[in-house]
Amino acid sequence: MSSPVLCSYSSSDTDLNICKETVIRSTVNFHRSIWGDRFLTYNEREDLAWEEQQAKELREEVRKQLVVNTASNEQMQHVKLIQLIDVVQRLGVAYHFEEEIEETLNHMFVTYGDHWIDDSNLQSTSVWFRLLRQQGFNVSSGIFKKYMDSKGNFMESVRKDVQGMLSLYEAAYMRVEGEEVLDEALSFTTFQLENIANDHLCKDASLKIQIEEALEQPLRKRLPRLEALRYIPIYQKEASHNEALLKFSMLDFNLLQSLHKKELSQISKWWKNLDLQNKLPYVRDRLVEGYFWILAVYFEPQYSDARIFLMKTCNLVIILDDTYDNYGTYEELEIFTQAVQRWSASCIDTLPEYMKIIYQELLDVYKEAEEVLEPKGKAYHSYYTKEMVKEYTRNLLIEAKWAKEGYIPTVEEHMSVTMVTCAYGMIIAKCYVHGDDLVTEDTFKWVSTYPPLVKASCLILRLMDDIATHEEEQERNHVASSIECYMKQYGVSEEQTREIFSIQVEDSWKVINQESLRPTDIPRPLLMPPINLARVCDVLYKHGDDYNHAGKEMIHIIESLLANSMSV
Numbered sequence: 001m002s003s004p005v006l007c008s009y010s011s012s013d014t015d016l017n018i019c020k021e022t023v024i025r026s027t028v029n030f031h032r033s034i035w036g037d038r039f040l041t042y043n044e045r046e047d048l049a050w051e052e053q054q055a056k057e058l059r060e061e062v063r064k065q066l067v068v069n070t071a072s073n074e075q076m077q078h079v080k081l082i083q084l085i086d087v088v089q090r091l092g093v094a095y096h097f098e099e100e101i102e103e104t105l106n107h108m109f110v111t112y113g114d115h116w117i118d119d120s121n122l123q124s125t126s127v128w129f130r131l132l133r134q135q136g137f138n139v140s141s142g143i144f145k146k147y148m149d150s151k152g153n154f155m156e157s158v159r160k161d162v163q164g165m166l167s168l169y170e171a172a173y174m175r176v177e178g179e180e181v182l183d184e185a186l187s188f189t190t191f192q193l194e195n196i197a198n199d200h201l202c203k204d205a206s207l208k209i210q211i212e213e214a215l216e217q218p219l220r221k222r223l224p225r226l227e228a229l230r231y232i233p234i235y236q237k238e239a240s241h242n243e244a245l246l247k248f249s250m251l252d253f254n255l256l257q258s259l260h261k262k263e264l265s266q267i268s269k270w271w272k273n274l275d276l277q278n279k280l281p282y283v284r285d286r287l288v289e290g291y292f293w294i295l296a297v298y299f300e301p302q303y304s305d306a307r308i309f310l311m312k313t314c315n316l317v318i319i320l321d322d323t324y325d326n327y328g329t330y331e332e333l334e335i336f337t338q339a340v341q342r343w344s345a346s347c348i349d350t351l352p353e354y355m356k357i358i359y360q361e362l363l364d365v366y367k368e369a370e371e372v373l374e375p376k377g378k379a380y381h382s383y384y385t386k387e388m389v390k391e392y393t394r395n396l397l398i399e400a401k402w403a404k405e406g407y408i409p410t411v412e413e414h415m416s417v418t419m420v421t422c423a424y425g426m427i428i429a430k431c432y433v434h435g436d437d438l439v440t441e442d443t444f445k446w447v448s449t450y451p452p453l454v455k456a457s458c459l460i461l462r463l464m465d466d467i468a469t470h471e472e473e474q475e476r477n478h479v480a481s482s483i484e485c486y487m488k489q490y491g492v493s494e495e496q497t498r499e500i501f502s503i504q505v506e507d508s509w510k511v512i513n514q515e516s517l518r519p520t521d522i523p524r525p526l527l528m529p530p531i532n533l534a535r536v537c538d539v540l541y542k543h544g545d546d547y548n549h550a551g552k553e554m555i556h557i558i559e560s561l562l563a564n565s566m567s568v
């Protein structure tokens, strides 16, 4: 895969013209993009306006059904509303009804507190619990003790209620540290559901698929767009489905897809114009996989500008990552890092030729954002993110030093640096750059101090990425991975380290859950980028490294999201 390459660059070399001496570089031969120019052009569909009109009418029809009647406490209506909200969320259209959902769930919380009206029904109780916790209402998990015997074991009747168990399994993923009832619920339901999925006598194929998919990825870790893709055809087959809601979800899926295709085409043109294939051939070309990553952060139409900005700056992060990890010599990287700290066009001349294009693009992308932010009085948005880019390069330089010296840091040293170089803290800050009035100076101060939610999201990426890429990275002269550091420090095997890291990933999810409960440090909508960034790791790094080497499943996901529309 990789090899130390002896390159000679003389001043007559054009783009990679650095110095007249012979330089030893470690380069990695990443395969080229598997997508070619597939997403470069976008042809707007002619029936878009008609579909938009249809979707609008259906959306208002659905909205009427979601409104809670606060004057009445009609219990059956409330049980049904909870079910409807669950379906609306799974179909990926909840973002249209945020106010109605907030009002309804708030009403349930105020009216019933911890005492759900349908608490003799495990499925209904579990869905209620998960929905309220997701919305930040700290309802007590004590309600599930009702389903346990005096020894703290789940009762025999629960084992017979498969749909109840499935819902309890999903609810348990909202657990926070120390919630033993939910820890027990999760291990009990996982064990029971695995048994059903492996039972050859169970002939219910669709139930088996439902269980396997839940075990593969709980709802808490699912990205809304992917859940919509999975759930829409299932809902369509349900005899009792709500026709308006189903049709609206399909139309909305397609309308969003058109917008996403347009954005990907726009960003592909920018990327192609950079001409990295010729100018910086060592850089990975993973634009489409990167777009999937950004789409995971937020997919809604109002974030279109934010996605374009994120795509540009995050792909620059990839260019920086490859420059520091693979291509630049330590001396060049020192010069580049100093230039980033100064953030001034006057530094260009101090840089090796091939680095000038990176530096210039970095300045340009931020300047472009500032031109939009300044008239709105939001120039400070870009100030904080620039500071985080500076911090990022300083830490990449430490990694480059460790790699050069073959130094294996302690786990603590490693984490203090790689929590920054995993880039999630900086990316979360970038997510807020084009934010609305909910974003204030405090938001940027919050993210730049790496509070628990941000740290948890970073840790999930760092650990899952290292579990997936450890072997490949060790084949080249890459900085020691967290796996290597942990094995050395604690004298444990690779296998044991992977198990410990997987537990730490689950513990980080408990932190995410805790930090999502009201009152939150920042306005609730701003919690979504760190949560979704944690979720996307469960897609990209669960079965290997699907960012660098998209496997069959990943290719299918990208095609379903960005190429194939749903037939309505």
Ligand SMILES: CC(C)=CCC/C(C)=C/CC/C(C)=C/COP(=O)(O)OP(=O)(O)O
Pocket: 290, 291, 293, 294, 310, 311, 314, 315, 317, 318, 321, 325, 421, 422, 423, 424, 427, 465, 469, 547
């Ligand atoms: C749009 C877009 C490109 C989004 C990507 C999001 C992003 C910038 C993630 C941070 C960097 C990272 C973990 C890259 C994976 O490469 P790696 O496994 O080589 O990372 P490592 O060097 O930190 O191990």
